[in-house]
Amino acid sequence: MLKVAKFLRLPESTVFGVSTFYAQFKFSPTGRKKVRLCRGTACHVRGAPRILDEVEKHLGIKPGETTDDLEHSLETIACFGSCALAPVIVVDDNVYGRMTPKKVAQILGNAKSN
Numbered sequence: 473m474l475k476v477a478k479f480l481r482l483p484e485s486t487v488f489g490v491s492t493f494y495a496q497f498k499f500s501p502t503g504r505k506k507v508r509l510c511r512g513t514a515c516h517v518r519g520a521p522r523i524l525d526e527v528e529k530h531l532g533i534k535p536g537e538t539t540d541d542l543e544h545s546l547e548t549i550a551c552f553g554s555c556a557l558a559p560v561i562v563v564d565d566n567v568y569g570r571m572t573p574k575k576v577a578q579i580l581g582n583a584k585s586n
């Protein structure tokens with residue numbers, strides 16, 4: 473950020489403010505596969521908390537974290553816009569609807585727990 477601020481001739485606080493405002497900017501490496509779990513209302517009432525528990529157990533990480541091998545990152549989202557398929561999980565660009573805890577292992581494969 474110091475280099476960017478110097479290059480753009482902006483205060484470091486401005487660069488820091490922008491980089492912390494947008495979720496697309498990360499301060500630590502993310503996993504090769506992005507696992508996003510919807511926690512919107514429809515998904516919540518249809519079991520998203522149980523799916524999240526299973527994903528956390530399977531990967532050994534919490535939302536906002538990345539596995540030690542940098543293979544998976546886990547995020548939660550407010551609503552993916554596919555409420556009819558609730559509960560929904562998205563791995564990279566693949567959308568998995570009507571999730572169950574049992575399907576987690578099938579979708580995430582033999583991802584190692586930390």
Ligand code: FES
Pocket residue numbers: 510511512513514515516550551552553554555556558559560
């Ligand atoms: S609440 Fe999950 S897709 Fe809309």
